Amino acid sequence: MFSKSTEYALRAIIYLAQKSSANQKVGIAELADAIGSPRSFTAKILQNLTRDNKLINSVTGPNGGFYLTDKAKKKSLLHVLSLLEEEGIITGCILGLKECSEVNPCPMHSQYKNIKPLLLDMLDHKTINQLASEMVDPKIVIHNIKRKTNKQ
Amino acid sequence: MFSKSTEYALRAIIYLAQKSSANQKVGIAELADAIGSPRSFTAKILQNLTRDNKLINSVTGPNGGFYLTDKAKKKSLLHVLSLLEEEGIITGCILGLKECSEVNPCPMHSQYKNIKPLLLDMLDHKTINQLASEMVDPKIVIHNIKRKTNKQ
DNA sequence: CTAATTAAGGATATATTTGTCCTTAATTAT
DNA sequence: ATAATTAAGGACAAATATATCCTTAATTAG
Numbered sequence: 001m002f003s004k005s006t007e008y009a010l011r012a013i014i015y016l017a018q019k020s021s022a023n024q025k026v027g028i029a030e031l032a033d034a035i036g037s038p039r040s041f042t043a044k045i046l047q048n049l050t051r052d053n054k055l056i057n058s059v060t061g062p063n064g065g066f067y068l069t070d071k072a073k074k075k076s077l078l079h080v081l082s083l084l085e086e087e088g089i090i091t092g093c094i095l096g097l098k099e100c101s102e103v104n105p106c107p108m109h110s111q112y113k114n115i116k117p118l119l120l121d122m123l124d125h126k127t128i129n130q131l132a133s134e135m136v137d138p139k140i141v142i143h144n145i146k147r148k149t150n151k152q
Numbered sequence: 153m154f155s156k157s158t159e160y161a162l163r164a165i166i167y168l169a170q171k172s173s174a175n176q177k178v179g180i181a182e183l184a185d186a187i188g189s190p191r192s193f194t195a196k197i198l199q200n201l202t203r204d205n206k207l208i209n210s211v212t213g214p215n216g217g218f219y220l221t222d223k224a225k226k227k228s229l230l231h232v233l234s235l236l237e238e239e240g241i242i243t244g245c246i247l248g249l250k251e252c253s254e255v256n257p258c259p260m261h262s263q264y265k266n267i268k269p270l271l272l273d274m275l276d277h278k279t280i281n282q283l284a285s286e287m288v289d290p291k292i293v294i295h296n297i298k299r300k301t302n303k304q
Numbered sequence: 305c306t307a308a309t310t311a312a313g314g315a316t317a318t319a320t321t322t323g324t325c326c327t328t329a330a331t332t333a334t
Numbered sequence: 335a336t337a338a339t340t341a342a343g344g345a346c347a348a349a350t351a352t353a354t355c356c357t358t359a360a361t362t363a364g
Contacts, residue, residue, distance in 0.1 A: 005351075044312095059311080062308065063361090095159055095166075115274060118270065190323055193324080210342090215331090
């Protein structure tokens, strides 16, 4: 449903909510291994969320890394999607019509309009922190098959 | 949500359900103009659905074109998605985990599993023909802003 | 202060998706 | 039969997404 970039971003943020804080930063190597994503590519994705809109914080240098503030941890995945400008995946027309609306609906509009709010609510009604805390149950995971390489 | 290719395919098939039959074929030019898609690219997409799995029929030559049989018109959009091998967009893990399941769920699994069947049902419980017939209401449309070029 | 560590950022590479153009083959109307 | 029409199909082009590598800048520990 989402692009790889978006998936990595969401997984990374949930992981950061679980493992990081202002005095417990997480390096890109650990993070990427944990969520099963390519390291440098993930770094770029995090940079976007660090630089402009400041959802993620980072510090360089020894014991540096990425972390989320308590405030950031209270945001929802939908908020992350909005920062990534990927809300359209949910809010857009399912047949890809630019002008699909209540006034000029596509043939699927009347059906999808009932599900759209459920999807948005799903992405909005829990905080990142709440999602992360569900991982106290060890069967709940956030990683793909673990990468064994130690490459950059 | 879906790729351009998939969107074009779904729109094309709904249009063909409305406008075509065994003795009323639709040419690629008319079709692509009607649904607002690039002509040659759309041709390729239709070829895939014509060649192997035979959802769409076609004939070359004068008065030729594409058409759907009555049988094909009774299929659902979900069936089209399965022919395109794009069901995973709905059925896959929302965070992109390959191994996400009831046994090893991602943090969103318990929420998304309630919505997934609604999405699948939305795509399955109407036939292509039923969707097409809704376009008797002239406000229901299947095209983007119309292309004015006459290019191939 | 120095060296080590870590993210930032630029450049580049690869893969995939999207789109175009041209030739060929099939079919039909005359 | 011939010419016109239309999809099929191959080759290529452009755009975008994904991924890697290297250098730089910032920070910190010692």
